[in-house]
Amino acid sequence: MKIGILNGGGDCAGLNAVTRAVVRRSEQFGFVVIGIRHGWAGLLDLDTVPLSWSAVSDIIKEGGTILHTTRTNPFTREHGPETVLKNIEKLKLDALVAVGGEDTLSVGAKLSQMGLKCVGVPKTIDNDIYGTDLTFGFDSAVNVTVDAIDRIQTTGESHDRIMIVEVMGRHAGWIAAYAGLASGANLILVPEEPLERDEVANFLKKRHESGKPASIVVVGEGCVLRDYPTDSTKIDEFGHPRLGGIGELLAKEIEKRVGIETRAVVLGHIVRGGAPSAYDRVLATRLGVAAVDALKDGEYNVMVCLRNNQLTRTPIIDILGHTKKLDPETLSLIKHFRI
Helix, strand or coil: CEEEEEECCCCCCCHHHHHHHHHHHHHHHCCEEEEECCCCHHHHHCCEEEECHHHHCCHHHCCCCCCCCCCCCHHHCCCHHHHHHHHHHHCCCCEEEEEECHHHHHHHHHHHCCCCCEEEEEECCCCCECCCCCCECHHHHHHHHHHHHHHHHHHHHHHCCEEEEEECCCCCCHHHHHHHHHHCCCEEECCCCCCCHHHHHHHHHHHHHCCCCCEEEEEECCCCECCECCCCCCECCCCCECCCCHHHHHHHHHHHHHCCCEEEEECHHHHCCCCCCHHHHHHHHHHHHHHHHHHHCCCCCEEEEEECCEEEEEEHHHHCCCECCCCHHHHHHHHHCCC
16 A cells, blocks of 8 residues: 655644654555655645655654645645646555644545545644544643743743733634643633633732732633624635734733733744654654554544544544534633632
8 A cells, every 4th residue: 555644734743753653554564655745735746755764763753844734725726626636646645644633634525525545633733623632732832832931920020010921722722721721820811711801901900909910811812802803814725814913912901901011922833843742742653553554444534533542533524614622621720710
């Protein structure tokens, strides 16, 4: 069997560990692996590289992806899907491992309806893919975010400032919630439960009046204020707005309403980069092996996923159109620790 592997969407820690695992498991079965560079764009432009164990054996500790990635959507290009399928035939690929989030997997699902044999591996630092308990990259992103918040907190306390830390999280507040709770943030704002400007300002004002002028507020980039909705006209090829700016907006509003110097820090892509955590290295390895096992079993058009720490498979089509939001327990913890 000849297998292609591609990475789509945003980069995250652990992608190289998946590639390494796919190559290792494939060679154990006598399969050949071809790397598709720059996501789905590599199947439009025939941008590929052969992969062997000697080429990938040491990449488990490296951040980013040796295959590179883009947010290319073949279905937005003229004859894009047909070109992808023709090039898969030219490359003599029997199946494809698509590593990515819902956008990448949705392309795989649509192409599978046109004849592609595909297995998906869920990937996102946001941890919001439906059907799996955890995605690799999330643990690494949270660890980097916690370290940054710890550092921001010390400078905020030194100057008696309110510090707003904006983190990634388009539709779900997993990074904001976990990093905020782990760092002891005073207020955590997530897309699942929008607040009003007055609620935020009044909370911080009460802290100030109780003798605590320094505060840490962690906010997910996709969070909106109920009385101040944000909008973005910049969208990617999957129709998603390019977010950012809620931290600066909050900082201006809070300083005006509370009267304390307030600074915003946008962590952004900082949390994507760097070496993966030990947990993510292992999880990515498990998922890479599981993807090849699914191909060996002849089970296609599925996503390998983690449920109750056990690996399983689910039809890709079943996860599309859903977002894994914060669970009630985590939302409750956020409220308990508004301190």
